[in-house]
Amino acid sequence: MxxxxxxxxxxxxxxxxxxxxxxxxxxxxxxxxxxxxxxxxxxxxxxxxxxxxxxxxxxxxxxxxxxxxxxxxxxxxxxxxxxxxxxxxxxxxxxxPIVLALQKKIRDGYEQMAAIGGQVAIFGKKGHAEVVGLNGQTGNTAIIVSSPDDIDAIDVRRPLRLYSQTTMSREEYNKLISNIEARIAEMRVTDADFVAYNTICSRVANRATQLEEFAHSVDLVIFVSGVNSSNGHYLYEYCRKVQANTKMISSPDEIDEAWFAGAERIGITGATSTPSWLMEQVRQRIESIANN
Ligand code: SF4
Missing domain, CATH: 3.40.50.11270 (Rossmann fold)
Known part of the structure; x- marks a missing residue:
């Protein structure tokens, strides 16, 4: 093993x-x-x-x-x-620094929109600390969109600048952009002024693909994540779709040796909030179970 x-x-x-x-x-x-x-x-x-x-x-x-x-x-x-x-x-x-640059971008967009009666929209989780910081750049006037179908608060006849929280799914963001474009077409707005900025952090955007490759390469995935990490739950579910034999734990004590039956190659991974030292402890725990 x-x-x-x-x-x-x-x-x-x-x-x-x-x-x-x-x-x-x-x-x-x-x-x-x-x-x-x-x-x-x-x-x-x-x-x-x-x-x-x-x-x-x-x-x-x-x-x-x-x-x-x-x-x-x-x-x-x-x-x-x-x-x-x-x-x-x-x-x-x-x-x-990536969040800081996004804050500045939104501040600039807000000033531009304020001068011409436009709107700023942010795709993100309502109440999330990053979103609170981003919305603060607009004097808390941005439209916060939490799901790609949640576009009723946007008036597509007015200028619109759209940004995403850095940790959102790129797939969902693209869907949101398509939904807004469809609404523009549906309402026959010929002079629409809509710009969507790609502001998702590449560290997060690439993580799902990397995880997919890793999960394919092993027989069992031990996914280590804090129970309160939304990124952890998202990536765990993603991993489980690729490798059904995926178990989620938050500490080495939760490991059940029955999971290892028939597994030749065991992979340990985690969320972007999982410390390396914790994954190393999990590795040591698995090895000690295997050696005994
Ligand atoms: S995921 Fe990490 S690197 Fe990317 S913007 Fe957030 S804090 Fe910065």
Missing amino acids: SVVIDPNAGFCFGVVKAIDAAEQQLGVSHRLYCLGDIVHNNEEVERLAQMGLCVIDHKQMATLTGATVLIRAHGEPPSTYEMARSRNITLIDATC
């Missing part, structure tokens, strides 16, 4: 950068506030909590003065920066 860890699994560089920033600061101060979970993985959050990282929400931030607060990779709306200024809070801004 051989055990292999998916070489493409593990944190994306945006999350790595945020965790590096937290560890660096904790090495100096042993105490750091973080606005929201730094990553959707309880094991990693717990590891950093033991080093002194304390997760807070916006209400708790509003009670602090003179503290140091980390902004995670998802980014924040302008109101968070204003709050920090007014409360003398030092920010360590670990917003992913």
Whole structure:
């Protein structure tokens, strides 16, 4: 029996950068506030909590003065920066550079649309931290579209600029664009001013294809993910379609040795929020079961 860890699994560089920033600061101060979970993985959050990282929400931030607060990779709306200024809070801004560039793009699009009576729409999950940060660039006036069929709030007769949250499915985004174009045709809008920007992170967009190849190459997939990771659930379901023999766990203790019967090649993979050290622990656990 051989055990292999998916070489493409593990944190994306945006999350790595945020965790590096937290560890660096904790090495100096042993105490750091973080606005929201730094990553959707309880094991990693717990590891950093033991080093002194304390997760807070916006209400708790509003009670602090003179503290140091980390902004995670998802980014924040302008109101968070204003709050920090007014409360003398030092920010360590670990917003992913890709998200930061998207925030700027949306801000520019918003200004352009505001001048000509147009609209900004964002394809993303309502209430998701990244979407809150993106919508903040438009003074919270963007139309948030959560599903490709959810286009009734858009007026296709007015100018429209469309953007996507970085972690959405490219397939669904393309479907949304097609639905808007179909609505334009249906309403016979001959002078439509509609631009859709490709703003999905390639790290996420390519992950499904890479995962498909990996799942095909093994007899059993152990998918490691935090239970609260939406990316984890999406990728797990995707993986299961390719390799029916896929099991999801959040820690090595959940492994059941009965799964290994008849499996020659076992693959370990995970979400973009699954730490490499956790997948390594899973590998060691499988090998110790096999050796006994
Ligand atoms: S998924 Fe992409 S955009 Fe999001 S944090 Fe990671 S690298 Fe940045």
